[in-house]
Amino acid sequence: MSHKIAILGASGYTGAELVRLIATHPGMEIAALGANSKAGQGMAQVFPHLRHLDLPDLVTIDEIGFADIDLCFCALPHKTSQEVISALPRDLRIVDLSADFRLRDPAAYEKWYGNPHAAVELQKEAVYGLTEFYRDEIRAARLVAGTGCxxxxxxxxxxxxxxxxxxxxxxxxxxxxxxxxxxxxxxxxxxxxxxxxxxxxxxxxxxxxxxxxxxxxxxxxxxxxxxxxxxxxxxxxxxxxxxxxxxxxxxxxxxxxxxxxxxxxxxxxxxxxxxxxxxxxxxxxxxxxxxxxxxxxxxxxxxxxxxxxNLTKGSSGQALQNANLMLDIQETEGLMLAPVFP
Amino acid sequence: MSHKIAILGASGYTGAELVRLIATHPGMEIAALGANSKAGQGMAQVFPHLRHLDLPDLVTIDEIGFADIDLCFCALPHKTSQEVISALPRDLRIVDLSADFRLRDPAAYEKWYGNPHAAVELQKEAVYGLTEFYRDEIRAARLVAGTGCxxxxxxxxxxxxxxxxxxxxxxxxxxxxxxxxxxxxxxxxxxxxxxxxxxxxxxxxxxxxxxxxxxxxxxxxxxxxxxxxxxxxxxxxxxxxxxxxxxxxxxxxxxxxxxxxxxxxxxxxxxxxxxxxxxxxxxxxxxxxxxxxxxxxxxxxxxxxxxxxNLTKGSSGQALQNANLMLDIQETEGLMLAPVFP
Amino acid sequence: MSHKIAILGASGYTGAELVRLIATHPGMEIAALGANSKAGQGMAQVFPHLRHLDLPDLVTIDEIGFADIDLCFCALPHKTSQEVISALPRDLRIVDLSADFRLRDPAAYEKWYGNPHAAVELQKEAVYGLTEFYRDEIRAARLVAGTGCxxxxxxxxxxxxxxxxxxxxxxxxxxxxxxxxxxxxxxxxxxxxxxxxxxxxxxxxxxxxxxxxxxxxxxxxxxxxxxxxxxxxxxxxxxxxxxxxxxxxxxxxxxxxxxxxxxxxxxxxxxxxxxxxxxxxxxxxxxxxxxxxxxxxxxxxxxxxxxxxNLTKGSSGQALQNANLMLDIQETEGLMLAPVFP
Amino acid sequence: MSHKIAILGASGYTGAELVRLIATHPGMEIAALGANSKAGQGMAQVFPHLRHLDLPDLVTIDEIGFADIDLCFCALPHKTSQEVISALPRDLRIVDLSADFRLRDPAAYEKWYGNPHAAVELQKEAVYGLTEFYRDEIRAARLVAGTGCxxxxxxxxxxxxxxxxxxxxxxxxxxxxxxxxxxxxxxxxxxxxxxxxxxxxxxxxxxxxxxxxxxxxxxxxxxxxxxxxxxxxxxxxxxxxxxxxxxxxxxxxxxxxxxxxxxxxxxxxxxxxxxxxxxxxxxxxxxxxxxxxxxxxxxxxxxxxxxxxNLTKGSSGQALQNANLMLDIQETEGLMLAPVFP
Missing domain, CATH: 3.30.360.10 (Dihydrodipicolinate Reductase; domain 2)
Known part of the structure; x- marks a missing residue:
């Protein structure tokens, strides 16, 4: 069975890295790619290295029907992410790659990021996404906060x-x-x-x-x-x-x-x-x-x-590892690619 | 069923690239890694980026038992390759990545490489490995000559x-x-x-x-x-x-x-x-x-x-594509990895 | 005797390269650095590699008193340059590094740059700055148009x-x-x-x-x-x-x-x-x-x-070579720096 | 007056950097370039970036007549340097860029470099070349040991x-x-x-x-x-x-x-x-x-x-700064070149 995946922020590097990894993942299918600033473009225009893939065009986040989505990766900028995620369905599985839900304490968040948190409830719900140390919590989580690289x-x-x-x-x-x-x-x-x-x-x-x-x-x-x-x-x-x-x-x-x-x-x-x-x-x-x-x-x-x-184990690879856990897929699926050297 | 693969010249870049690609290939298993100059070392010493893989240690070519091998990649230097391949079993499937069997005409070989060819018979047998243009010949070939990148x-x-x-x-x-x-x-x-x-x-x-x-x-x-x-x-x-x-x-x-x-x-x-x-x-x-x-x-x-x-489509990826054909495996198997950008 | 030099567009790469070269030129002294967008800053803020030099702060072009200036380098963007130079004193020696005065034919200019030229008279006056081929004209010129790199x-x-x-x-x-x-x-x-x-x-x-x-x-x-x-x-x-x-x-x-x-x-x-x-x-x-x-x-x-x-012989070095000619200085002065390798 | 300079080890990076710097130094003239392994070649063959300079060909060290030399830079490998310098005239001013004379204590030298020092007397004579801290000693020195970068x-x-x-x-x-x-x-x-x-x-x-x-x-x-x-x-x-x-x-x-x-x-x-x-x-x-x-x-x-x-202030620039002191030249002569950025 293939899980339907949405990626928000698909025009950034971590979004593209998610697409690269999921491209050979047998249990996932990319159903929607959101990128407000480049909506309407094909992924091959934004990232020509992905042109061989059969991918949906970029759309605005509003255009995505989340009812069909099994898991959503949010690769949006900090602060935007908390606003967008607040508006998403409360039962949607989300792996967030921004900094917005990494800190559990609202005061600590405000100290380091300079603004009050706009989604304190979600902040409490989020599980810190360092897989090897929060594996059980991640498996049970709805919202996982990817760590800083x-x-x-x-x-x-x-x-x-x-x-x-x-x-x-x-x-x-x-x-x-x-x-x-x-x-x-x-x-x-x-x-x-x-x-x-x-x-x-x-x-x-x-x-x-x-x-x-x-x-x-x-x-x-x-x-x-x-x-x-x-x-x-x-x-x-x-x-x-x-x-x-x-x-x-x-x-x-x-x-x-x-x-x-x-x-x-x-x-x-x-x-x-x-x-x-x-x-x-x-x-x-x-x-x-x-x-x-x-x-x-x-x-x-x-x-x-x-x-x-930083783009793989430090963000998008970690995110996929967490998504595998959340979807009850083998944790290493899609992630055993050998390093590219030289 | 998994085919047993040998790689000669495993301490060079094209050898390492073959290992990288075969690492996630479901129908191949690396049974032997030959590298005379670094025999005795583990692959993790020679190429630390491959240390997560469970690979045989490097051995001299003489130490390899080719009877068990289904296909052998030769990623050896030019001229060495023709000598080594001459000594290999005549029924062993071989994909050669050197320049030794690219030119069909012995005189042309001597003109461009400066020495007479030492295995003219094999030179005649070899099929030129530009997959998209020699697909049928490659499928039926025993010895395929990878092209220059x-x-x-x-x-x-x-x-x-x-x-x-x-x-x-x-x-x-x-x-x-x-x-x-x-x-x-x-x-x-x-x-x-x-x-x-x-x-x-x-x-x-x-x-x-x-x-x-x-x-x-x-x-x-x-x-x-x-x-x-x-x-x-x-x-x-x-x-x-x-x-x-x-x-x-x-x-x-x-x-x-x-x-x-x-x-x-x-x-x-x-x-x-x-x-x-x-x-x-x-x-x-x-x-x-x-x-x-x-x-x-x-x-x-x-x-x-x-x-x-040059290391993938220009040599090792091409070689694997040809090996897939020779072993009657899906041609794209192990090769659909998306490019790494940035 | 030291000639007083102004550089307009000092916050770009060709401006900085001019400063680098003039820094060890015995016959020139940088009297004014113009950069509208960064006016008020010191050159060390904009280009920390020049911090050891005793340079005037960046000012707007309007603030520069051109009466004291012997020669002015214009390292401004295309199109801006023709506007700025039109407003400068008509007897001021100018070496322009933009594309604005390279083409003598107004129609050719419009064809390649997409807009009509705003200073056609100056376009006619300008001498093409490829030193080795226009040496005599440059020596006598008031306005020299640096070539494309x-x-x-x-x-x-x-x-x-x-x-x-x-x-x-x-x-x-x-x-x-x-x-x-x-x-x-x-x-x-x-x-x-x-x-x-x-x-x-x-x-x-x-x-x-x-x-x-x-x-x-x-x-x-x-x-x-x-x-x-x-x-x-x-x-x-x-x-x-x-x-x-x-x-x-x-x-x-x-x-x-x-x-x-x-x-x-x-x-x-x-x-x-x-x-x-x-x-x-x-x-x-x-x-x-x-x-x-x-x-x-x-x-x-x-x-x-x-x-x-491209930054030296292709633009700023060429410009200085031309300025030497215009000011009757030895043509190679300040320009014999050996290449930096590795 | 121009001082006659020899550079031993002219085929390495620090040797080439010395030539680059001395090229515009008004008080020095390169009289000999030693490089045993490339003797007989012109400097333009070994370092094409220096081809515009009128330089002596590379010779073996034996071929150099040191009687005419005012100061000799030794840019030789460690250990070679102590052997070569031992055989040079005892009144020749030398700036050594190797590690051989940096440590004053023979035991410390042997500990870090793994062999006994072959020129202990010279080791005692040598002045440590960190200009800003040994300026007076360097001015009076015959043999200066350039520091590690x-x-x-x-x-x-x-x-x-x-x-x-x-x-x-x-x-x-x-x-x-x-x-x-x-x-x-x-x-x-x-x-x-x-x-x-x-x-x-x-x-x-x-x-x-x-x-x-x-x-x-x-x-x-x-x-x-x-x-x-x-x-x-x-x-x-x-x-x-x-x-x-x-x-x-x-x-x-x-x-x-x-x-x-x-x-x-x-x-x-x-x-x-x-x-x-x-x-x-x-x-x-x-x-x-x-x-x-x-x-x-x-x-x-x-x-x-x-x-x-590392090649300039860390070695060859430092060496030239020291040579200026030893020859009673202005300390900054030939060294005020601005950094090359970008």
Whole structure:
């Protein structure tokens, strides 16, 4: 049986990535593609790489008949998403890829996003979409909030260490390097090829990146006390990929063990042998996350590093993994594509 | 039923691309990976992006028991390939990705490759692997010679035009731009990132590129007379992709019609609407080839452009497509992966 | 003695490139930087790479006192330039980098740019700024029109061949590959890093690129008859550089001789030994143009290739070279910077 | 008066960068270019971007008559350098760009480089070449040891903070991102374009990078006690540039003040306004270093970031700056070239 799928925000990168993945998914069929600004166009005009697919044309969200839809992906901008989802049927299964339902606390949402939440009830209902840690809740959920791509990477690295009590909670530093597509298809001068290629820089330095809201929420919940990490993202000239380098206090052996205990049975998380470091180029285009652990020369200090593809494991692949759970499909369906290298 | 597959030359890019594609192919199973120089290593050491797969370790070719193998891909260097294949069982189905069996005429081979052919009998037996034009022969073949990646691109563009008689055979120019992976994983100074990125140049200028041997052989056969085109490849700073810009004399309408007649039912060749030009970024990582036709402002002159991924449609994807035919599997099996963009 | 220089349009790439070059020019001093949209900002905010320089803040054009200015560079958008220059003092020396004064014929201007020219008198006065071919006129000029960057590249390649009568005028093809900065600092989706990197495509195919207006004007004037070439630009993922591959009928020897005769004494044009092909990476950031000639395997056909940096020799370097002439400064002053490689 | 200069190792990137810089230096003249492996070739063959220069051909080191040479740059590989320099005249002024004379302690050298030092006497004589901190010693030196490029970046960031006592010495983390040219023109598989572009990874993780020897030596000397920092380099797909992100304990205000006090009069070090972060793209091709300071959201923690071009300020530009001092030339001569952006 094939489930009917709608994608809202189909003209953005995460929307296109969903289409790419679902294209070879045997249990899903794309029934509607919503994109208000490009309604009326065919997907081949907006994304020529998808022209071989037999897809419905882009329509406005109002034009979609949701009664026939089994599950809806919302790949809309932040703030728009909460407005749109508020107006959708209350029994429609939704995987939201925006930031709107990641934070459970309305005050935290307002602090990080600068405006009061317009759908507080839905905020309470939403399940946080980090699959490997909320699998049961996601299976039962109606509304799942996809995580931030940076937030996912950092959590894959640090959650098991905090949970296992193998690192000092006072001194956690996450130095993250991310590719360009994480900023979306937005017309900003600093995203032009001529501005970006052949250079790199830190941004949102000093603890102002919004994904810190997720780190604070999740790490504090695990630890049972307030946890505040340092987090500095850097923009590097590549289209896909997040590399998170974590500096922690703790023994490398215990850290590797904690990660192994957590991930040994996970289909998408690959823990490298002790001492090896991962690379974003080895997960590109795939739903895999590679994690490495290396002891520092200074006793008691360890470097942990995670690599994933921000558009796949960091957003659209994660979303599909969650949708599989919600629709009672094999969790890995449509997601076992090998990374594309070189 | 799953066919047992061997890949010789598994430590190169086309070998790795074959593994990537076969990884989600339901009718094939990788039984042996040969790579003399890296024998003894696991595939995850040589290609960490494949570490999630359960693959046999690399072995020397001598160690492989070919009796159990249903089909063998040879992704070995030119010249090595003819030696290795000569020593393989004569009833083993083989798809060769090297240049060794592309040219049917031993003299032509010697002219373009500089040495006499060491397996002339096999050279005669081999079927040229441009699937869409040799489908029946490939289905019945034991030994298929994968085409050059540039040669495939140019032929997709020009074969239907020569066959339909809609262009002048005297003035055909192919200006080709190709990505870096076409040169393979070879240690050459001019393939270093610092040498290549942020610049581009023509090479093998003046008609010295070996793929001209294939153009000469194939175009002359179609036309029933000698056809010699001009062909200038350029190296551009991207890993994957070939863009072939053809300058021909002929009416754009008739040219578009000839291409449509040839390709309308082909699963992997997409003819764009008249006046549109393709881009390599829209076929990356996939087995698709996009073709565009634009009339020049000068009456009677037309520009035709083709884009494909050199590692997929240009070599390993083509090889798998041919293997599917040889093993009586659905031709598109394992090959419908959508391109990866951005 | 130091000449006082104004730059209008200082917030764009060609404006910044002018500042970069003039920074080490001993005979010029930047007295005013105009940029209406960013007036009030310091240059370090708009272009942090220039922060070490002691530069005037950006102002609106109205705020500039032109009485003190010896020469004004206009690096404004097309159409804006003719309006602004019309309002400047009639005795002010101006080097315009826009397209507004490249075409001498108002009808040709309207054909290629889609609107009637608003300053026809100035159009007549303007001298075409291809230094090596208009040196005397430029020395005496008040208003010099910088050439298109693609137009400059193509002309360096073809003018001497047309003038010397060594090629057939009926079959000239220019297949050009250009970097991203040629499109300027414009907010267009197809100039985003995520859209551009790792791919390449042809644009303005079929003879619609505006620089054809310059080719038509100049080549016809040299030949004394109408000359129409084919010209297809391609966008490649690099920030700087134009590589023009020309396909002509003519003997390679005569062609090389014609180029040598023209360029042997030129300080910025380097003719490579017969058979060698240039690369954009070897002229990056410099005012040099490298030219190569290769005989095709087909007798009587020759490939000629030119490489230059679109922002330097193709626009701002050319502009400075012309300004040197207009101000009676050594022509090469400030322009002998070696290319930056890698 | 023009000083006669020899460059040994002229076929590598730092050698070529020296030639590029000296090309417009009014007080130096390149008298000899040594490169044993490419002796007999012209520089235009080895580095076509320098073909416009009138340079001596490459020769073996033995062929150079050092009696006429005023200063010799050694851009040779590590270990080769100490052998070659041992055999040079003892009164020849030398700026060495290798790692051979950076560490003053023979035991430290052997620990980090794995072999005993073959020229211990010279090791004692050599002055460490971080110009801004060893200016007087360099002026009087015969043999100057250029610093590691990563080591220079980290020291520009941290030396003033350690000297001023404004940071905790126990918890210093340097997360560094560097471009590809830092690895030189070496034929290594992991430096191929196809391996490197579109991905990034950490290497020498855990405190094994040799530049730590310099950090240990210098920081301990300043502090008057053992200082051990954490240092993790990452390779990113760009040709030039080092971005060093430092995580320190200390007040941002005091840190900014300490940097300002150190660098306000320095011609090449630009301290950004508090809260701003630098980018490698804004120093590319130049001898400038940009430094930024940002307070973290966690009180008492500060992020400090430095950007420079590894081939210029990180090696060849630094070397020329030192040579200027040694030859009693204006320190900034030949080095005020503005960065090349975009």
């Amino acid at each position: 940076n937030a996912a990477t950092g959590q894959y690295l640090l959650r098991p260490l905090i949970a296992a009590g193998v690192i000092d909670l006072e001194d956690i530093i996450l130095d993250l390097k991310c590719g360009v597509s994480g900023a979306g298809r937005s017309l900003r001068e600093n995203l032009l090829h001529a501005e970006l290629s052949e250079g790199y820089h830190a941004y949102a330095v000093g603890g102002t990146h919004r994904h810190l809201g997720e780190f604070d929420q999740e790490f504090s919940a695990i630890a049972g006390r307030d946890v505040r990490i340092q987090f500095t993202p850097h923009l590097v000239p590549a289209n896909r990929g997040i590399l998170a380098t974590g500096y922690v206090r703790g023994e490398a052996g215990a850290i590797h063990d904690a990660l192994a205990a957590q991930y040994d049975d996970e289909p998408f998380i690959e823990l490298l042998p002790m001492g090896e470091a991962p690379s974003t180029r080895h997960v590109r285009g795939s739903n895999f996350c590679h994690i490495g652990v290396v002891a520092d020369r200074i006793p008691g200090k360890t470097i942990v590093i995670a690599a994933l593809d | 540039n040669a495939a691109t140019g032929q997709y563009l020009l074969r239907p035009l020569i066959a339909a008689g809609v262009i002048d055979l005297e003035d055909i120019i192919l200006d080709l731009k190709c990505g870096v992976s076409g040169a393979g994983r070879s240690l050459r100074e001019n393939l270093l990132h610092a040498e290549l990125s942020e610049g581009y140049h023509a090479y093998a200028v003046g008609g010295t590129h070996r793929h001209l041997g294939e153009f000469d052989q194939e175009f002359s056969a179609i036309a029933g007379r000698d056809v010699r085109i001009q062909f200038t490849p350029h190296l551009v700073p991207a890993n994957r992709g070939i863009l072939a810009t053809g300058y021909v004399r002929g009416e754009a309408g008739a040219i578009h019609d000839a291409l449509a007649a040839q390709y309308d039912d082909e699963p992997f060749i997409e003819l764009l609407p008249m006046g549109e030009a393709p881009s390599t970024r829209h076929v990356r990582g996939s087995n698709f080839c996009h073709i565009g036709v634009v009339a020049d402002r000068i009456p009677g002159k037309t520009i035709v452009i083709a884009a494909l991924d | 693609n137009a400059a590249t193509g002309q360096y390649l073809l003018r001497p061949l047309i003038a010397a009568g060594v090629i057939d005028l009926e079959d000239i093809i220019l297949d050009l590959k250009c970097g991203v900065s040629g499109a300027g600092r414009s907010l267009r989706e197809n100039l985003l890093h995520a859209e551009l990197s790792e791919g390449y495509h042809a644009y303005a195919v079929g003879g619609t690129h505006r620089h054809l207006g310059e080719f038509d004007q100049e080549f016809s004037a040299i030949a004394g008859r109408d000359v129409r070439i084919q010209f297809t630009p391609h966008l490649v993922p690099a920030n700087r550089g134009i590589l023009a591959t020309g396909y002509v009928r003519g003997e390679a020897g005569a062609i090389h001789d014609a180029l040598a005769a023209q360029y042997d004494d030129e300080p910025f044009i380097e003719l490579l030994p017969m058979g060698e092909a240039p690369s954009t990476r070897h002229v990056r950031g410099s005012n040099f143009c490298h030219i190569g000639v290769v005989a095709d395997r087909i007798p009587g056909k020759t490939i000629v290739i030119a490489a230059l940096d | 990563n080591a220079a970046t980290g020291q520009y960031l941290l030396r003033p903070l350690i000297a001023a006592g404004v940071i905790d010495l126990e918890d210093i983390i340097l997360d560094l991102k560097c471009g590809v040219s830092g690895a030189g023109r070496s034929l290594r598989e992991n430096l191929l374009h196809a391996e490197l572009s579109e991905g990034y990874h950490a290497y020498a993780v855990g405190g094994t990078h040799r530049h730590l020897g310099e950090f240990d030596q210098e920081f301990s000397a300043i502090a008057g006690r053992d200082v051990r920092i954490q240092f993790t380099p990452h390779l990113v797909p760009a040709n030039r540039g080092i971005l060093a992100t430092g995580y320190v304990r200390g007040e941002a205000g005091a840190i900014h003040d300490a940097l300002a006090a150190q660098y306000d009069d320095e011609p090449f070090i630009e301290l950004l306004p508090m809260g701003e972060a630098p980018s490698t793209r804004h120093v590319r091709g130049s001898n400038f270093c940009h430094i930024g300071v940002v307070a973290d959201r966690i009180p008492g923690k500060t992020i400090v970031i430095a950007a420079l071009d």
